[in-house]
Structure formats: structure tokens, C-alpha cells
Amino acid sequence: GRRIVRVNDVQLTRVEGAYRIVGVDISARALLRRLGPRSLAGRIVGRQIIDWSDVQYLASAAPVQLKVSYDRLADLNPVDLARIVDALSFRESAEIVAALDEETAAETLEEVSDERVADLLEGMDQERAADILEEMTPAAAADALEDLDDEVAEQLLARMEPEEAADVQAHLEYDEDSVGRIMTRDLVRVPADGNVGDALAAIRSMEEVPDPLLAVYVVAPDDPDILIGLVRLRTLLLADHATPLADVLDEDLPSVSAEDRAESAARVLAEYNLLAVPVLDENRRLLGIVTVDDALAVLLPEIWQRRARAFG
Amino acid sequence: GRRIVRVNDVQLTRVEGAYRIVGVDISARALLRRLGPRSLAGRIVGRQIIDWSDVQYLASAAPVQLKVSYDRLADLNPVDLARIVDALSFRESAEIVAALDEETAAETLEEVSDERVADLLEGMDQERAADILEEMTPAAAADALEDLDDEVAEQLLARMEPEEAADVQAHLEYDEDSVGRIMTRDLVRVPADGNVGDALAAIRSMEEVPDPLLAVYVVAPDDPDILIGLVRLRTLLLADHATPLADVLDEDLPSVSAEDRAESAARVLAEYNLLAVPVLDENRRLLGIVTVDDALAVLLPEIWQRRARAFG
Incomplete structure (x- = not known):
């Protein structure tokens, strides 16, 4: 059902007849963790997040009040929802999470x-x-x-x-500021004796496809932990299905160790313009990957601190 | 033809009968710009970069000497080649570049x-x-x-x-520390009235496919500068070709402005876990995108300084 949620710290901006959440006007403590107030202003492209009909000003109360049903809240980007959850009181935020x-x-x-x-x-x-x-x-x-x-x-x-x-x-x-803590085991492994069509079939047959999906990892036919190289999604999409993976794979891969500091993975990704870097153990067996979106957050202290504990 | 190139500042490590370049032992000035010496040690997976037959120690001279034909140098990762070019004398580096x-x-x-x-x-x-x-x-x-x-x-x-x-x-x-300087205009635009098959055909028909290719940008059928949303490569690969783009597109996109500081694009990418962010002009027309690999380098001063001029 619908209820009134008082969100007096959400900034709205009017775009084409509807209001959008463009920022959260929050306490000094929360301020340290977020982008500047300008950062999202006018920056959302596309569909309306919250319809004008769901939003109303109540002049007698807080600067902005937002009347929005809980099921509409779930339409917000989780990042924006998280800002609201962080900005509200514990009780209010618990109510919002309970409704999701x-x-x-x-x-x-x-x-x-x-x-x-x-x-x-x-x-x-x-x-x-x-x-x-x-x-x-x-x-x-x-x-x-x-x-x-x-x-x-x-x-x-x-x-x-x-x-x-x-x-x-x-x-x-793994230590909390290590590669092991930010890596994912969620990756596509395909044997090196297959072709592009096999790799595409392997992706499509997965119950849950990794997200982001940037490449498939080509492994020894007799041992899925021995990494031979990778084939990027881009290549899979452009190549003929009958092309052997061996003909299109990239074998010249930097890698990191799970015990390395998380920041060093970010540095290798940046230095080599990679979208993901494999994580190998001391026997050079494939443990997982670090994707660039997770690595990027490590370099931004306020985002990293919100996601993990204090870093460096 | 072959020649002897003296590279007394290249560290080699022996892996399965061949030597690889694992680091460059360079001046203090260059040191500031690069990863620590440990960073690449044992971190290269896959094929041999330089064969044992191309490498020899000459005990009488510098600690390590590398005999390698110029055409083998071109097999190195451009990032490693760049380290060598930065570490050598101007004359030596000019000779290497001339051979590429x-x-x-x-x-x-x-x-x-x-x-x-x-x-x-x-x-x-x-x-x-x-x-x-x-x-x-x-x-x-x-x-x-x-x-x-x-x-x-x-x-x-x-x-x-x-x-x-x-x-x-x-x-x-654009200013040298702005989004306009790191954005790329190299992106795939597909009209919103097409389907997944049309998007795939659009990619395959391009003379040069953008790299990295992470998504196609869905634009108004009558105006390619009006951004409606995007469809990620992952989705194109998993969806049926007959699926209308309208059914799979992501419309809820943060964006940045070309005049913003480059770092703010990195922050939006990190905050929203994006692989690319659209750049819109003041009339909200699509100018380009900033991809996460270019944004990542902005956050690492020593990499950024090597690629662009001093930042911040």
C-alpha cells in the first residue's frame, strides 16, 4: 500500500513536467561520503524516476516533502536508494528496506x-x-x-x-584492503579447444551470467584453473562462430595476486587499459578476477569507505 | 634487419625456458611515474613475449643486455614498449619508435x-x-x-x-583537465525503433569498431544526437535478435558535461558502477562518452601525468 515518507533531505529538480531526485541534502558526516550537491543536477538521462503525481510540496513542513509509494521507490537506481537510506533516520531507512x-x-x-x-x-x-x-x-x-x-x-x-x-x-x-576482498569468482571459463560459438553457448547456458560480463576466460581443456588467455566480448561478437578460440584469444595478460593490496589491482588495470585483471594464486592457478568498476571505487576514498572499511 | 639494442635497464625473469620483460630499472624521475619494481614480476600470463633465443647476457657490460630484433619489439605490449621508450636515451628511443x-x-x-x-x-x-x-x-x-x-x-x-x-x-x-579532453566520440548509435539484430548488424558493419566496446547508444530515430538510453553488449549477446531495443534498453543514465572536471566523470562512473558515462552538451545532446578505463587513469596521478599534463 501507499504511505507518506518524509524525506526532507532529498533535492528534486523539475524536468519536463516531472520531478527527479537529484541529490540528498544531508548531514556533514554523510556529506563527506558523497558527491557534491551539483554532481547529479540535471545529469539523469531518460525516463522519469518519480512522476510528478507522486511528488508534492507541503509548504508548512520541511523544505521538500516527497510522497511516494514504496513500490515506486524500488524503481529508483539502487545507488540513489542507498543515498536516501543513508540520509534518513534508522527507523525510516529500515522501513524503506523492509518494503524492498x-x-x-x-x-x-x-x-x-x-x-x-x-x-x-x-x-x-x-x-x-x-x-x-x-x-x-x-x-x-x-x-x-x-x-x-x-x-x-x-x-x-x-x-x-x-x-x-x-x-x-x-x-x-583475505585482508580487508586486499585484492582477495574485491575480486569476484563469478566468471565464464571456456576450454581452449573450443570455438567462438562454444564460448557464446557457454555464456547463454549459464543460470546467472556474470555482471559485468567483459570477457570469457580460456582455460586448459583438462584443468579449468589453468588460465591460457581471454577473449573479449567484443571479439566474440565480431568473430565468426566457427573461429577457434585459439585464433582470437589474448594471451598476454598481466595478473595480480589475491594478497596484493586492492589498489595495486587498480593500478595494473589503469596502466594496461584493462577492463578486468585475473587473480592468480602462488601456483598461478586462476582464483578470480577484479573488474574495473570495483577497482575504480578503491581509488575514491569516500566511495571505498562507504563500501568497505577504512582503506590505506 | 636485426641490431643490438642495449637496454641495460630492463629486468628480465626466466619463465619456462624463455625470458620476459618484467620491469624497467629506471631513473628516479621515471620511477615516480611507474609501478613499483615488484608490480609486474611474475605477473604476465600466457605466451612468451621474447624468446630465449633473442636474449643473451653479456657479462662484460651492463647487468643485463637484450638482443632483440626490432620486429620482435613490436610484439611487446605497447605499455611495456612505452616503459622502454621512456627509460632509454632520446636517441635510442627514437630508433625504437622509428622501427615500429x-x-x-x-x-x-x-x-x-x-x-x-x-x-x-x-x-x-x-x-x-x-x-x-x-x-x-x-x-x-x-x-x-x-x-x-x-x-x-x-x-x-x-x-x-x-x-x-x-x-x-x-x-x-576543452580545458586539459576536463571531461571534453578524455571523452571519445567513437561510439555506436542505433535508432530506437530497431531491434537487437539491427544493433548487432550496426556494430558489424562499422569500418572500425570502437574499443573498448561496452554498449550501443540508442538514439531518437530522427535525430542521432538525442540519447534515449543504452543497451549493453552483454544484453545484446544474451537477447534474441528479434527483441526490440525498446524492451532491453537502460534509460536511467547518469551523464556528465564536457566542461566538467575529468575527475568528476570518474566519480560518477564509480558511484554508479558504470563502464561508460555519456557526455551531453548544454542542450542535452550527445557529444561522446567517457569509458571507465580512461577515467581510471585520471585518478592515478602518475599515470595521468604521463598521459596528459599535470592534473589538479
């Missing part, structure tokens, strides 16, 4: 400050908390669990599906 | 320090310099030309193909 489906809640919590995430997870039903953690990236779930009471963290891990819990625990084995 | 084909020379110069690029361009035949500038990204060519004598820059621009020269001059209209 698990997937949207997970995407939103990935972008919310760690302290707020810990409070929200501790304040909700444990079964729901575990379900939301399962939907988060293992890296984000690991960061969230580290900020909880050890006992609560154990309980939530125990309630998660064993596979997802194991993924999260694997991340927790 | 125009495309490899362009890719290499994009990664070389600005001062060295200026010296190299001024020292070579103007026709060849213009040909190399044409192969560089307009952003890199603009940075290079700004470091030359105005008169020489004018001469080189005049020798370039009119279309490439115009692209470079468009970049020079």
Missing part, C-alpha cells in the same frame, strides 16, 4: 554505509537478513558481516545457503 | 610521457609524425600537440587527414 524485494534490498545495501548496513541487518528478521546477504555480492556480504557482532554474523552465515556462505567466507579469509 | 609500424608507434606513444612524445614527434619526419598522430586517439593526439611548438603543431595538424585533424581540434577546445 530481496534483490533490490541487496543491491541497495551494497551501496549503503557499512555502519547503517550493520544496524539494518541486526534489526531485521534473521531469515530475511540471510536471504538479502545471499543476493549481495560475496565481497559486499563479507564487508557487511565483518561489521556485525561475531555471534550474529555466525548465525546469519549459518542461515545462508551453503554455497553462498562459502563464497562469503572465502572473501573473509 | 604507425599503429604500434601510435599505441606506444599514447603511453609515453608527454615530454618524450613531444621530442620524438619533433625529431621525426613530419609526414610520419602526422600519420602516427592520425592513429592515436584524438585525446592523446591533442595532449601531444599541446606540448609542441605552436607552429609545429599547426604544421602537423595541416598534414593530417581533415577528419582526424578536426577530431583532435575538437578535443583542444
Whole structure:
């Protein structure tokens, strides 16, 4: 059902007859974590996030009041939702998260400050908390669990599906500012004796396709942990299906180690203009990849601090 | 033909019977611009860059000497080639660049320090310099030309193909630390009334496919400068060809302005986990995009300083 949510710290701007959220007017503490107020002004292209009919000024109260149904909130970009969750009181933010489906809640919590995430997870039903953690990236779930009471963290891990819990625990084995903590195991492996059509089929047959999907990783036909090279999505799209992967793969790949500092992965990506870098263990076996979008956040302290704990 | 190039500042490591370049032992000044010496050690996966037969120690001379034919040098990653060009004397680096084909020379110069690029361009035949500038990204060519004598820059621009020269001059209209200087106009536009198959056909029919290719930009059927949304490559690959673009496009796009500081584009990309962000003019018409790999370098002063001039 609909309710009134008072969001007196959301800045709206009028675009073509509708209002959009363009920024959050928040406390000095939150200010440190976010972009300048100008940063989003007029920067959203495309469809209307919140219709004019959902928004109204109430002159008697706070500068701006926003009347919006909870199901419309879920239409917001999770990043914008996270700004709102961070800016509101705990009680208000808990109400908003409670109204979101698990997937949207997970995407939103990935972008919310760690302290707020810990409070929200501790304040909700444990079964729901575990379900939301399962939907988060293992890296984000690991960061969230580290900020909880050890006992609560154990309980939530125990309630998660064993596979997802194991993924999260694997991340927790690495230092919090390490490559191991920001890498993903979520990648496409294809044997080196296949062709472009096989690689496309491998992607399409996955239950959940990695996101972002930038390349497929070409591995030894007899051992999926031996990395031979990669084929970028761009190449798969342009090449004939019958082309052997061996003819189009890029073998000359820098790599990083899971124990390296997260920032060093960002540096290798930048230096070599890469979109992702493989992570190899001491036996040079493929553990995962670091994608450029995750690496970028490491270089921006205020974004990194919101997602993980203090860095460097 | 073959020659001996003395590269006494290249560190080699032996991997499976062949030597690889793993770092460059360079002056303190160059040291500031590069990764630590450890950064590449053992980090190259895959094929051998330089065969054992091309490498030999000469005990009587510098710690390591490298005998390698110029055509084998072109097999190196342009980033590694750039390190060598930066580390050698001007004369030696000019000889190396002279031995490269125009495309490899362009890719290499994009990664070389600005001062060295200026010296190299001024020292070579103007026709060849213009040909190399044409192969560089307009952003890199603009940075290079700004470091030359105005008169020489004018001469080189005049020798370039009119279309490439115009692209470079468009970049020079923006401040050197602005979004306009790092954006690319090289993107795929498809009309909003097409389907996924049309988008794929549009990519395949391009003479030069943008690199990196991350998405196609969906524009108004009657005006290619009106941005409606984008469809990621990932989606194009997974969707049925008959799917209308309208059904799979992402309309909820943050954007930046060409006059913004380059760093603000990096922040928007990081904040919203994007791989590219559209650049709109004051009439909200699509000028170009900033891709995450170019934005990443902006946040790393030593890489940025090597590619552009001092930033911030």
C-alpha cells in the first residue's frame, strides 16, 4: 500500500513536467561520503524516476516533502536508494528496506554505509537478513558481516545457503584492503579447444551470467584453473562462430595476486587499459578476477569507505 | 634487419625456458611515474613475449643486455614498449619508435610521457609524425600537440587527414583537465525503433569498431544526437535478435558535461558502477562518452601525468 515518507533531505529538480531526485541534502558526516550537491543536477538521462503525481510540496513542513509509494521507490537506481537510506533516520531507512524485494534490498545495501548496513541487518528478521546477504555480492556480504557482532554474523552465515556462505567466507579469509576482498569468482571459463560459438553457448547456458560480463576466460581443456588467455566480448561478437578460440584469444595478460593490496589491482588495470585483471594464486592457478568498476571505487576514498572499511 | 639494442635497464625473469620483460630499472624521475619494481614480476600470463633465443647476457657490460630484433619489439605490449621508450636515451628511443609500424608507434606513444612524445614527434619526419598522430586517439593526439611548438603543431595538424585533424581540434577546445579532453566520440548509435539484430548488424558493419566496446547508444530515430538510453553488449549477446531495443534498453543514465572536471566523470562512473558515462552538451545532446578505463587513469596521478599534463 501507499504511505507518506518524509524525506526532507532529498533535492528534486523539475524536468519536463516531472520531478527527479537529484541529490540528498544531508548531514556533514554523510556529506563527506558523497558527491557534491551539483554532481547529479540535471545529469539523469531518460525516463522519469518519480512522476510528478507522486511528488508534492507541503509548504508548512520541511523544505521538500516527497510522497511516494514504496513500490515506486524500488524503481529508483539502487545507488540513489542507498543515498536516501543513508540520509534518513534508522527507523525510516529500515522501513524503506523492509518494503524492498530481496534483490533490490541487496543491491541497495551494497551501496549503503557499512555502519547503517550493520544496524539494518541486526534489526531485521534473521531469515530475511540471510536471504538479502545471499543476493549481495560475496565481497559486499563479507564487508557487511565483518561489521556485525561475531555471534550474529555466525548465525546469519549459518542461515545462508551453503554455497553462498562459502563464497562469503572465502572473501573473509583475505585482508580487508586486499585484492582477495574485491575480486569476484563469478566468471565464464571456456576450454581452449573450443570455438567462438562454444564460448557464446557457454555464456547463454549459464543460470546467472556474470555482471559485468567483459570477457570469457580460456582455460586448459583438462584443468579449468589453468588460465591460457581471454577473449573479449567484443571479439566474440565480431568473430565468426566457427573461429577457434585459439585464433582470437589474448594471451598476454598481466595478473595480480589475491594478497596484493586492492589498489595495486587498480593500478595494473589503469596502466594496461584493462577492463578486468585475473587473480592468480602462488601456483598461478586462476582464483578470480577484479573488474574495473570495483577497482575504480578503491581509488575514491569516500566511495571505498562507504563500501568497505577504512582503506590505506 | 636485426641490431643490438642495449637496454641495460630492463629486468628480465626466466619463465619456462624463455625470458620476459618484467620491469624497467629506471631513473628516479621515471620511477615516480611507474609501478613499483615488484608490480609486474611474475605477473604476465600466457605466451612468451621474447624468446630465449633473442636474449643473451653479456657479462662484460651492463647487468643485463637484450638482443632483440626490432620486429620482435613490436610484439611487446605497447605499455611495456612505452616503459622502454621512456627509460632509454632520446636517441635510442627514437630508433625504437622509428622501427615500429604507425599503429604500434601510435599505441606506444599514447603511453609515453608527454615530454618524450613531444621530442620524438619533433625529431621525426613530419609526414610520419602526422600519420602516427592520425592513429592515436584524438585525446592523446591533442595532449601531444599541446606540448609542441605552436607552429609545429599547426604544421602537423595541416598534414593530417581533415577528419582526424578536426577530431583532435575538437578535443583542444576543452580545458586539459576536463571531461571534453578524455571523452571519445567513437561510439555506436542505433535508432530506437530497431531491434537487437539491427544493433548487432550496426556494430558489424562499422569500418572500425570502437574499443573498448561496452554498449550501443540508442538514439531518437530522427535525430542521432538525442540519447534515449543504452543497451549493453552483454544484453545484446544474451537477447534474441528479434527483441526490440525498446524492451532491453537502460534509460536511467547518469551523464556528465564536457566542461566538467575529468575527475568528476570518474566519480560518477564509480558511484554508479558504470563502464561508460555519456557526455551531453548544454542542450542535452550527445557529444561522446567517457569509458571507465580512461577515467581510471585520471585518478592515478602518475599515470595521468604521463598521459596528459599535470592534473589538479
